[in-house]
Amino acid sequence: MIGDAAFPVLLIPSQAKYHPVTKIAFATDLNSSDIEMIHSVASLARYFNAELLIAHVTDEKYETGDEKQQVEAFLNEVTCKANYPKIYYRHIKGTGIMRGLDWLSEHGVIDMLVMVHRKVNPLERLFGISYTKKLSHHIEIPLLVLPEGLPPLHF
Helix, strand or coil: CCCCCCCCEEECCCCCCCCCCCEEEEEECCCCCHHHHHHHHHHHHHHHCCEEEEEEEEECCCCCHHHHHHHHHHHHHHHHHHCCCCEEEEEEEECCHHHHHHHHHHHCCCCEEEEEECCCCHHHHHHCCCHHHHHHCCCCCCEEEEECCCCCCCC
């Protein structure tokens, strides 16, 4: 369903217990198309009066000045468009993207994780499964999956 949906999909694990949504994390690879999605998720966070954590997960080698400038430019555009005061940023370094996402979902003190599911070409599909699909198999908190190219949403 994650790969074929043209609409947001909210996955709630069977073992998840209900509690108020106070912190939502949006995992991003700093793709410029994520900015509109973050704006949409900010409207969801506003509904709950929740914090919105922009989480950039990278492997340990990510430390050059060019990447830091990319982060600053991305966050500047996010804050200009989202107009929501409870947006925060966290860079999560791990020994791999999947481990970083696992750490975020288990130790990030978040109530919901949001990810954009990117369309992959047939060659990429042949060699691997998406991070979103991998995470959906074992995450213990609600996971909101937004398909790439989704028009802006307002909750």
